[in-house]
Amino acid sequence: MSRFFVDPDIKKAETLAADFYTDPANFEISKEKIFARSWQFLTGGHDIGEVTPMTLLPGVLDEPVVVVRTAGSTTCLSNVCTHRGKILVEEPCSADLIRCRYHGRRFALDGRMISMPEFEGVENFPNRSDDLTKLPFAEIGGFLFASVSPSCEFSDWVEGVEGLFDHDATTGLVLTGRREYEVNAHWALYCENYLEGFHIPYVHKGLNAVVDYGSYRTDMFRYSSVQTAFSGEELRADRAAARYLFLFPNLMFNFYPWGISVNIVRPVTHEKTVVEFLTYVRDENLLEKGAGADLHTVEMEDEAVVESVQKGIRSRFYRHGRYSATKEQGTHHFHRLIAEFMSKA
Template identity: 50%
Template structure:
């Protein structure tokens, strides 16, 4: 049996050292994280507009490239939406391959059939099978939540989605996210040679912004850049320089009176929800191996007239700047001489929070 090191991170950021560099190199730690971190967290599975109509089936993959769990969104005739396993309970065939309208789910291999709630209703040549059907012959119901029109699923969530998103919901729940529209022309997917956690770490600290992102520094008031930590999520609050685009905040917002350029929300372990005056840039980090990562970008536009301006005005350029340095860090953490570093108590609280959560989950 393969064992992984016990990772510990001091709860006091002023004393703490970062994760041991072995974490980024260890195949066993990577495999353990898939089960203890990713399988137990909520993963974004796309927006839900393609399953708006009753009688619709829409297949998804839960965290493609790593968990690779085939799941199926199914809206029955009464309009109830469920998330089911997309694997036939007979011999493991994938059931549905593309979005479709249907009155039942039928396996193309041996014609086992299920209703849209996942209950098996028909199977040929099983008349002599004893104790059949049983609960094991129905499709597994996968934990699933609809958050403002975005779908989230999990293998075995460590906490309810409402708890995970609690701080974010209370802060920006007033935004009409369900009314914003996905803009496919702005879809992006990038793959690069680096450990997934290095990319997350880079996102979670503003320390590098003055040195890597000259364009962002033109729009943000870096002296007012701040961090707020929750249980499973944290916020980087970016205020705008005078004259730069900012949110029109409601009077009862906790941020009323501030010139907010962006809300950079991170949700453990691999989701970034970046809210700008024009809308939402959603980023999902998808591990492909200990040294390979994919990042998927989706844009949901609320005010197209503000696209191309402010902190969210040139996301492709910022991404290229981030990827370039993360790839270099990947090469560095593989050095025989690098063991780990320290945290900036003022600028790297988010990285410390992330490492604490990783250590907590890996210990389970």
């Protein structure tokens, strides 16, 4: 099924067919084809203790996991008891082992089942399926990611953008704020708006006064893209005012002089999305300066335009559009990835 096709040549390409957004069946299919096969953000490793229960992409994957940090390593395990399915760890804690509170099955912190009461005589027990599944897991710059069944290695997923998470950018970050925005629009409409700076002069008057639109640049990698915005002053100093990293399908890491704003786009339905903003600050003094200041106003402007598109794409007269070959490379790249993932067997 390659119903979703986007021409690799942006000059020839038409945008993704509108029914990708409007048909609830495609939304359901995208959960397994796109979200289960991609890498998802768990948390900043700076923010958690030894044994931490979490949900991988709530509302979409809803996968209960537990992140275990020991002196030597960090792992991400299924948080579901292999006996009859109870959630194992309910609260963050420190522990030497994990014990199920239903019938007492015990697991080592590496997921191995170590004991089970009243199972004498049970055949072929224990075997490997009694251990907790270890999820594919990765860490970069102190941020933790996991996946249900990734279509690629984490290193391939971040290929070309690892440098953004280098020591200078990610040391000394403190999580100072967490905020959720509810947007009445399909998740991909929210992402594709993020992926182009084309709309800045029209939609974001305040931001437009700060960034030098002419020097705005988009670089594409296999599963990600980076938009770089300069202000006039920073352009001369060759320092970016902001770098906007998008990791397919739904993660945004915005690098500002003050630190990093992480946005996790969480689909709720085919016409509702929650966007979680996590603010990691390194230098408070720079918070109100430049492109990283007043993110709330920019967000409200983006939401208004994205919600308007949500109404527009339902029109009988709208099927798809075309791309600006110089300003919409990021959106084209995103649509190509959606078409690729939706077409996989």
